[in-house]
Amino acid sequence: MTELKNDRLIRALLRQPVDRTPVWMMRQAGRYLPEYREIRQQAGSFMNLCQAPELACEVTLQPLERFDLDAAILFSDILTIPDAMGLGLYFAEGEGPKFEHPLRNEAQIKALNVPDVAADLGYVTDAVSLIRRELDGRVPLIGFTGSPWTLATYMVEGGSSRNFPRIKTLLYDQPRVLHALLDKLARSVTAYLNAQIEAGAQAVMMFDTWGGALAHAAYREFSLAYARQIMDGLNRHRPDGSYVPAVFFTKGGGLWLEAMAQSGADGLGLDWTVHLGEARRRVGQRVALQGNLDPCILYAQPEVIRREVGHVLAEYGAGPGHVFNLGHGINPDVPPDHAQAMVEAVHELSPQYHAGSDTGPQPH
């Protein structure tokens, strides 16, 4: 495969020296970009866009045309796996994702099959291969998935939820049934991420968007345990000798960083409630940290954005192991030039934290 011209992301996730802090944005290919909205409209539906590799590739590359980012992330949805399992994903206008066939009983959970990635999710791996080709080594491509717990919340609740009454009733009343579902999902996620890696993903990220809704002991048993199972099953060492780092992100998981640091992930995503310096002290040398600007800061004026970027960088402090990002996906009503201000501020303000390292982007 093509040489990687900018490997800051990979190096930072391995806690190796870099010349400046790498930066990308969760949901960087998305609705805040007018060029995205245009393609999205042409595609007719969000799922059409995900399922057409050429279009997914085009929107994946859009933010890189505007901003000097250090990574591309596959354009897709976290709910492709349950959709491939037959739950019938759809997006109601103005609402979140929904399933036509949510899981309502043990029999439905028992009947679920781990999807055949090649047969059922080939559109994702095709997109990964195409994006890699089009990127031509410019920056690494990040593949991703939802975590088993987060996927299960949508599958059991039937869509987004505020309090998660159905899945939590299942969790407390019939934990073995939920474990059976989570184990199937963990095996599915492992196969899915390995297929993305095989197709060319150079880093992978697992989004545990709703892990923070769990009680602390339930988090360990019903989310983190499956993250560990997946990390154990990832083929992170490529035959060519390169390594594919994995990032695990539990939104609202700041209390549990010590446990998350032992998940086997190379990096942890953090939301904006966490002080990066404290997080760094808590996890020690075990993992890199990715985050964590409050996405709402991008509503503010560029000089405020610059100041707040400076705070995040200063909180992490000097030395390797930090990937700059938002603490959650960019909001759809953010002006693109505010995202630009954030990226530029990272470029300008971060080199001082990497002094003594003259390690710029290196060919891999």
Added chain:
Amino acid sequence: MTELKNDRLIRALLRQPVDRTPVWMMRQAGRYLPEYREIRQQAGSFMNLCQAPELACEVTLQPLERFDLDAAILFSDILTIPDAMGLGLYFAEGEGPKFEHPLRNEAQIKALNVPDVAADLGYVTDAVSLIRRELDGRVPLIGFTGSPWTLATYMVEGGSSRNFPRIKTLLYDQPRVLHALLDKLARSVTAYLNAQIEAGAQAVMMFDTWGGALAHAAYREFSLAYARQIMDGLNRHRPDGSYVPAVFFTKGGGLWLEAMAQSGADGLGLDWTVHLGEARRRVGQRVALQGNLDPCILYAQPEVIRREVGHVLAEYGAGPGHVFNLGHGINPDVPPDHAQAMVEAVHELSPQYHAGSDTGPQPH
């Protein structure tokens, strides 16, 4: 005033010995009770119910008729203060609270007046006096308020919000304007709680429902600082020598407990993401802790509820300073007998953690 026959709550909040862990539930007077729904329907609207002291008194006492609880909490709403400031609180059917006149600019914020509690919120203090009379010393009455930050989110967003785009833009772009609003709210809350204390509230609680949405530094500056200002201004020492403890609860604030413990509050409310034993080690002898069963556990079967109550009690461990509660308000679709199972489990399982203390309820 009448002697307090059951002072477990007060003693626990002062970290004094008790015979068993006191228990009450946030939102214990509420929609999960059929007798509440009946009165609510008679009242016509939620605000009618809040504003009629006889009805507010009746629903405040309803859960005490069913369950052996160690406290009553005033039936009211956190948004009475902004309503008294003229923002026009209303409840759209099936939606959360809304304001007819949300704050959209600096001039509107400057024009706001601190309400005259006697003139504008007399219905609340009247309810407190009436409930005290009807309680006749059976258990203490808790008064409450929303925190300045949480009130401000509704006032600026115009209602509930997911990401708080308007108030966070204000926070980052015009922090002085937001501080002016929060200072007015802090002065209003102080006067409001002092009036509740004067009318007979024997403990007070401040709900910072949305503090957990803030970035860590913003939380300190825009929520915690005002909690401290309010705690400083509370008249907690009554002329009769009794003391009115104050509880501060930031949902999602588990990362910031050390700072919250220095707010001047006697107790901290905790949600279910926090391990009570770890929280206790972190705050030391400074504050009591209140919580923290996941409210969704009340969807489970009674034997599961009992087991999970046991876990919460065991996590706190032996000794004084724990008030048992849910980690958030009880959900409206919980069967009342599940709440009963929780209360009974606390009664049965908690005395072992207070062994050696033969200090039962004492006359105050």
